[in-house]
Amino acid sequence: MELRPDDQAVVDLGGIRKEISIALVADVRVGDYVIVHVGHAIGTIDPEEAERTLALFAEMALLASPAGVSP
Numbered sequence: 001m002e003l004r005p006d007d008q009a010v011v012d013l014g015g016i017r018k019e020i021s022i023a024l025v026a027d028v029r030v031g032d033y034v035i036v037h038v039g040h041a042i043g044t045i046d047p048e049e050a051e052r053t054l055a056l057f058a059e060m061a062l063l064a065s066p067a068g069v070s071p
Contacts, residue, residue: 001028001029001030001031001032001034002030003022003028003029003030004019007021007022007023008020008021008022009021009022009028009041011034011036011041013036014057018036018039019039020034020036020039020040020041021039021040021041022034022040022041023040024040024041024042025041025042025043025044028041028044032044033045033046033047033049033050
């Protein structure tokens, strides 16, 4: 995450960098994992839970791809 002025930040969403608002989440720091909904951080998540969630998303993407082959 890259913090910017006016409660803005740039986050990496699966390799895509996106500018979001962090106005709704207090004390966000570089390295934090945030839950993003329609361009706004709406909460933080601990690193272990974030890694588990990202692993599940990767598994779902693999299962959804043709013949179960990773893109």
